[in-house]
Amino acid sequence: MSFSISVVIPVFNGERFIKKAINSAISQPEVSEIVVVNDGSIDNTLDIVEQMQQQYPVIKIYHHKNKLNKGRSASRNLGITNATGHYIAFLDADDFYLDNRFKNDIEIFENSVNIDGVYNAIGAFFYREPSNFEQNKLKLTTVSEPINPDDLFEALTSYKKGYFSIDGLTVKKSVFNTVGYFTESLQVAEDTEMIYKLALKHQLKSGIIDRPVAMRGVHDANVFNNKKVYGTFTTKMFESLFVWANKEHISVKKMDSLLNLLWIHKFKEENGLLQYITYWFALFFNKPKYLFSILSIKYFPVIRLRKKLFPIIYK
16 A cells, blocks of 8 residues: 555634644655645635645645535545545644654554554644643643553543544544544544544554654634533533444443443533433433443442442442
8 A cells, every 4th residue: 555645634714824734744755635624714714725735736625515614523524535645644724743744654554554543642832821731731642651552442541541632643544434434513522532433443553652743733712722612522522432332332341431431521510310310311222232231230320429429338
């Protein structure tokens, strides 16, 4: 398989950052095309990209029907659908790659024929004055150690070995035939769900995890600053992932890890017991494999609330 990489860049009103992002992809010799999906921008984004396209035909520009704004998931999906490379990499419009972004990835793919994807560390580039907390937290987004691909999902969902960003991920295009595309109903956390799906169904190997291969742009308009939105959609993400995993016949052990996280986030809403029981019923009702399993008992709200209130007794 030839190493042609399509870089998918969704962009909405990214006139401030888009040129830097595209230039960072153009500089990578392994990149065969840059698929820019203009997600209904109303600033000068499209003019900038079209001007760059005149100089660099490797840039391909796509729009949603009627040039609507449909969000990052739909935009990435449109980019994947139109990509012609054998490999897919993603780049948010306010982020950028560093030199030799794909050099080590290609070596891994060449030497490990069964590997479907490679993930790497990313850093942060601040467009505003950062706090000390931000500098420390965002300095390096990575896993803390190499992880066996078969253990990756449990490692990521345990929150004990770190995590990685989609900007640091390169995958075979064929993986989307297996796991499907990004969930378009998710406003945020859609990239996390995709990473979990890939970890459950495919072999992902760690690449460069001790230094960044790309930089996340940090500025006042970052959506990840909105904790309320992330709180809501993280729960929705785990719900969506549970539905998908049920259809994909994921092992009970991995479903246990998934349900544990789902309930942790659900209990943060601090609803009443009746609401939680109704939610539990809706969650399990149309999934007979799990409705009549130990998992439905383990995650019944009365049991979970008792463990939450009396952790020592139920340890």
